[in-house]
Amino acid sequence: MTERTISRRYAPFGADIEAPALEPGLYLVATPIGNLGDISLRALATLAAADLIACEDTRVTRKLTERYGIATPLTAYHEHNSDEALPKIIVRLDNGQTVALVSDAGTPLVSDPGYRLVRAAVEAGHNVTTVPGASSALAALSLSGLPNDRFFFEGFLPPKQAARQKRIAELASIPATLIVFETGPRLAASLADLAEGLGPREAAVCRELTKLHEEIRRAPLDTLASHYAGDAETRGEIVIVIAPPPEQQTDDSDIDAMLREALARASVKDAVGEVASATGRARRDVYQRALELNKDRGD
Known part of the structure; x- marks a missing residue:
């Protein structure tokens, strides 16, 4: 195992704290989605104790680490460099180090490439755990x-x-x-x-x-x-x-009846809008049916 040469001390809210050592492995750490105060005490301790923080944009994550006095090194891991960066992170894990994975905001693996790293770490037999928190x-x-x-x-x-x-x-x-x-x-x-x-x-x-x-x-x-x-x-x-679609949708026969009545007194556009609003059906579907009814009528 490679010994960490930098301090695990960090300074949340003006305090001076020594972060407890972590078991080697990959830690998925949720970060704030906007307000930097929305971070858990466990997340701060994990980021401070890790040997490396893998993040989408080091500039974004550095704002968080500097806010809380965390000195852990940062490395970029995102969709454009994952082919090159992923193997290097796995080598770190192979050497018994602790790596924290964060996204720019919120929970890792939600609309980011973190799943590839998780799969690789699991397949290599490394411990993978989560430090949950904010999610937009x-x-x-x-x-x-x-x-x-x-x-x-x-x-x-x-x-x-x-x-x-x-x-x-x-x-x-x-x-x-x-x-x-x-x-x-x-x-x-x-x-x-x-x-x-x-x-x-x-x-x-x-x-x-x-x-x-x-x-x-x-x-x-x-x-x-x-x-x-x-x-x-x-x-x-x-x-x-x-919202989900209505649980009780109007039958197609009812849709046709409503459309015929509406088409008799209004334009196709207005009739479609009226029936779509009344039934919750998609305007496009109602429009298609209106065209078919007009065609059947020979209009």
């Missing part, structure tokens, strides 16, 4: 006011519209609350596609969680899409939480 996905779910007994974490939707719409169509039938990550520049477009593909489901846009300008906006998807299509603020980290 779970924080947004709890704040959304939507059902949380069953949820599906999607992560980031595809950036290109065609692929995004295809994926949304696949998500439409999942009987659970959906959790989606998104970037500010793509937020309005993604919300528009979600409203089109999932119908007027209740949803929440959670932005900058735990930070100074935290925003939670709850409304139907189409309302949220309209809001963020304007000049609304979209900077920062964003999580979208979407």
Whole structure:
């Protein structure tokens, strides 16, 4: 085993503490998603006691370690360098060292390449454990006011519209609350596609969680899409939480009857919007059915 040559002392809240030594292995340490005060005492002790901290961006993690007086060396481990960095970390573990894996924010392995390192460490016979803590996905779910007994974490939707719409169509039938990550520049477009593909489901846009300008906006998807299509603020980290599909959906025969009645007095666009809102069906599906009914009528 390689002896650590730097101090395991750290200084949370002005104290001077010696971190207890850890058993060799890989430690998955959750870090704050915004507010640096949201870190556990065990996480601080683990980061201070580790021989190495593997992180997405050393500049981001250094803000945390400097805040709490942690001197543990940092090394970059992310999707662009994992082929080169992963074997070096495994060698460290082979030599009996302790490595802490962190993400830029929240729990490691949620939308980051950490799973490859975990698999490699497990296959090499090393101890792997977790120091749990903050997660933006779970924080947004709890704040959304939507059902949380069953949820599906999607992560980031595809950036290109065609692929995004295809994926949304696949998500439409999942009987659970959906959790989606998104970037500010793509937020309005993604919300528009979600409203089109999932119908007027209740949803929440959670932005900058735990930070100074935290925003939670709850409304139907189409309302949220309209809001963020304007000049609304979209900077920062964003999580979208979407209600599950209605448990009791209207039968296709009922949809047809409602469409026929609506088409008799309104345009296709208005009829589709009316029926989609009344039934919770995706606007795209209702539109397709409206076109078929019009075709059958010979319009």
